[in-house]
Amino acid sequence: MFKATINVTLKKSVLDPQGQTVLHALSTLGFKEAQDLRVGKFFELTVDEADRNRAEARVREMCDKLLINPVIEEYALTLREEKSAR
Amino acid sequence: MKAAVVVFPGSNCDTDCFSVLSRVMKMDVSYVWHKERTLPKVDLVILPGGFSYGDYLRTGAVARFSPAMESVIKHADEGRLVLGICNGFQILLESGLLPGAMLRNRSLSFVCEHVWLRVEENRSAFTKNLKQGETLCVPIAHGEGNYFCDDDTLKRLQDDSLIAFRYASQTGEVSEAFNPNGSRDSIAGILSGKRNVLGMMPHPERASEPILGYDHGRKIFESLAGA
Numbered sequence: 641m642f643k644a645t646i647n648v649t650l651k652k653s654v655l656d657p658q659g660q661t662v663l664h665a666l667s668t669l670g671f672k673e674a675q676d677l678r679v680g681k682f683f684e685l686t687v688d689e690a691d692r693n694r695a696e697a698r699v700r701e702m703c704d705k706l707l708i709n710p711v712i713e714e715y716a717l718t719l720r721e722e723k724s725a726r
Numbered sequence: 727m728k729a730a731v732v733v734f735p736g737s738n739c740d741t742d743c744f745s746v747l748s749r750v751m752k753m754d755v756s757y758v759w760h761k762e763r764t765l766p767k768v769d770l771v772i773l774p775g776g777f778s779y780g781d782y783l784r785t786g787a788v789a790r791f792s793p794a795m796e797s798v799i800k801h802a803d804e805g806r807l808v809l810g811i812c813n814g815f816q817i818l819l820e821s822g823l824l825p826g827a828m829l830r831n832r833s834l835s836f837v838c839e840h841v842w843l844r845v846e847e848n849r850s851a852f853t854k855n856l857k858q859g860e861t862l863c864v865p866i867a868h869g870e871g872n873y874f875c876d877d878d879t880l881k882r883l884q885d886d887s888l889i890a891f892r893y894a895s896q897t898g899e900v901s902e903a904f905n906p907n908g909s910r911d912s913i914a915g916i917l918s919g920k921r922n923v924l925g926m927m928p929h930p931e932r933a934s935e936p937i938l939g940y941d942h943g944r945k946i947f948e949s950l951a952g953a
Contacts, residue, residue: 650829654874657832657908706791709784709820711827712874 641722642687642695648708648715649680683707686722695719727951729753729770732798734760734789739775739811742931747772750934750944751951760792770807770950771798773814775867775929785828785870786816795821807851807950808923812868815915815925824916824925825883826875832908836869840940841906843914843928844894847887850921855949861898862891862942864928866906866914871927873909873916883916890924891915 650656656678663677685702689695696719708715729747733740740757747753756766760778765771778789789795795817802808802823810818818824831837840863845856856862875883883889891914894900905912907927915926930943 653876654829655832655908657834657872658830661834706783706787709787709827711819711825711876712829 642689642692643720643722644683644685644687644695644699645718645720646683646685646699646703646707646715647680647717648682648713649678650712651714654712687719692719692721727753727770728766728768729755729772729950730758730766730768731755731772731774732758732760732794733774734776734778734792736778736780737774737776737813739813739929739931742929743772743774743811746931746934746944746947751947753951758794760789760794763793763797765794765797765801768801768806770809771801773798773808773810773817774931775812775814778813778817781813781870784820786813786818786820789813789817790820799823802918802923805920805922809852809950810923810925811929811931812866812871812927815927816870818923818925823923824918825879826873826916828870829872829874829908830870831868831872831906836867837871837906838865838867839906840865841914841928842894842896842898842904843891844898844900846889846892847917849887850890850917850924852917852924852946852949853890855945855952859898861894861896862930862933862945863896863940864930864933864943865940866928868907868927871907871909873907873913873927875910880910883913884911886919888917888919888921889913889915890917891926891928
């Protein structure tokens with residue numbers, strides 16, 4: 641079993657109006673050191689697969705097919721081995 | 727001209743589209759539930775507006791994999807007509823029938839208002855009764871209508887004259903001041919390379935009868951009725 645975490649952000653080339661608004665709010669609150677904020681989304685997924693490479697390949701397939709829109713989004717994937725419940 | 731309106735869970739403009747096609751345009755129209763794998767024999771498929779699957783994940787991302795969409799993609803690949811309005815446009819983008827993607831509106835707010843569109847391209851079954859440069863008043867109602875595509879795609883859309891409508895002033899001036907959502911190049915609607923698929927964020931079906939205030943959208947359905 642693996643626990644996959646997938647961090648999705650808008651590509652650098654895509655304007656992120658939500659991120660800009662939040663960054664502006666931080667700046668208004670006095671956090672002048674805050675810079676270049678991007679708002680994204682996060683998936684946490686348990687994968688019932690014993691082999692790490694196969695698990696990663698399957699999760700990347702899921703990302704490409706449904707979870708991510710490659711026109712506007714990019715993602716970072718990490719896999720952590722979990723002890724099986726059985 | 728026979729037409730079908732696909733109904734997804736969360737569609738909310740399906741009845742409006744059906745009503746305009748059947749009652750106003752006197753077309754032979756049927757509904758297709760998203761779980762149906764086969765379409766009736768029709769010339770035109772409409773993907774209506776709404777919030778299919780609650781807009782979960784991304785707008786249109788889940789609807790794109792519904793059984794009916796397999797047939798819609800095949801229908802389009804065979805050169806027959808598909809019109810996606812609002813959420814229908816978002817589904818067309820997710821399915822790859824049209825290029826690009828939708829982002830949150832630049833204002834981050836849901837925008838619900840009447841806008842003016844400039845007709846950029848009348849060489850299609852959807853726009854052939856329109857004049858190049860003519861303006862139409864049609865409502866928009868969306869939170870994610872900020873059209874995005876990369877530079878190469880934008881250049882191809884421009885060079886191949888596939889931009890059907892741009893947001894504009896009543897007199898046809900295109901500028902950021904008249905762009906309600908931040909769309910690249912003020913794009914409100916685009917055609918596929920074969921010009922048989924049109925996606926647009928504005929709702930012509932809500933502006934096709936004088937009793938609704940405007941009937942400028944009717945010209946799109948009249949173009950289709952005579953196609």
